[in-house]
Amino acid sequence: MRIPIIAGNWxxxxxxxxxxxxxxxxxxxxxxxxxxxxxxxxxxxxMEVKKSLEGTDIKLAAQNMHWEEKGAFTxxxxxxxLKEIGVDYCIIGHSERRQYFNETDESxxxxxxxxLTHGIKPIICVGETLEEREEGKEEEVVKEQLxxxxxxxxxxxxxNIVIAYEPVWAIGTGKTASSEDANHMCGFIRRIIGExxxxxxxxxxxxxxxxxxxxxxxxxxxxxxxxxxxxxGGASLIAEDFVKLINY
Ligand code: 13P
Numbered sequence: 001m002r003i004p005i006i007a008g009n010w011x012x013x014x015x016x017x018x019x020x021x022x023x024x025x026x027x028x029x030x031x032x033x034x035x036x037x038x039x040x041x042x043x044x045x046x047m048e049v050k051k052s053l054e055g056t057d058i059k060l061a062a063q064n065m066h067w068e069e070k071g072a073f074t075x076x077x078x079x080x081x082l083k084e085i086g087v088d089y090c091i092i093g094h095s096e097r098r099q100y101f102n103e104t105d106e107s108x109x110x111x112x113x114x115x116l117t118h119g120i121k122p123i124i125c126v127g128e129t130l131e132e133r134e135e136g137k138e139e140e141v142v143k144e145q146l147x148x149x150x151x152x153x154x155x156x157x158x159x160n161i162v163i164a165y166e167p168v169w170a171i172g173t174g175k176t177a178s179s180e181d182a183n184h185m186c187g188f189i190r191r192i193i194g195e196x197x198x199x200x201x202x203x204x205x206x207x208x209x210x211x212x213x214x215x216x217x218x219x220x221x222x223x224x225x226x227x228x229x230x231x232x233g234g235a236s237l238i239a240e241d242f243v244k245l246i247n248y
Pocket of ligand 1: 009094166170171172173174210211212213231232233234235
């Protein structure tokens with residue numbers, strides 16, 4: 001049985017005080033205990049949100065990290081820094097980082113390896129652009145991103161990895177992939193994992209869908225056999241909506 005995982009990616013939203021307000025509203029709501037809940041907050045809010053989450057079962061994620069432990073990398077944040085705060089997960093390779101900050105499959109791979117080494121669970125994002133989908137290349141693109149991200153990763157680490165399928169054209173656009181398309185692509189990702197690591201991993205790896213997930217479409221997505229969770233942007237910034245997503 002794969003435990004459903006609903007993660008809110010706050011992106012570059014919320015000051016520390018705003019973060020605390022949002023997390024307070026979430027944690028004091030009635031939340032489904034059978035669902036794993038994650039909030040991916042800005043670096044500046046991690047510490048305070050961690051303190052606020054103490055005693056709850058809500059997990060904490062960063063939205064990015066550098067792969068080196070320390071050094072002359074102005075403006076970067078290292079896995080050691082995240083680990084000391086007590087971060088559980090780190091989103092790696094989000095399409096916004098690939099698009100605006102030169103994230104490449106190679107840097108994604110380095111970050112995934114480093115996160116695992118430091119006991120931080122990577123949420124690896126993959127997904128095609130609209131152009132790639134219109135050319136019918138979505139499987140090819142996603143397969144390449146996935147295999148490059150997982151290069152050199154051992155089978156025993158797969159249980160600590162979550163994959164998020166986020167078609168770029170569905171992010172922040174209000175256009176959700178149809179639940180059939182999302183299910184198809186999550187199933188495709190699962191097959192690739194199975195081919196690389198064996199049948200057992202295929203059944204345990206958790207795969208999220210992300211892209212305009214809202215309270216009115218979560219149930220349909222989560223009802224699909226291949227979809228184990230959601231990585232949510234916009235709707236995770238509204239406590240009431242995020243709670244509805246958790247309690248889908
Ligand atoms: P939206 O839910 O705002 O489309 O964002 C999805 C996303 O990018 C989550 O990482």
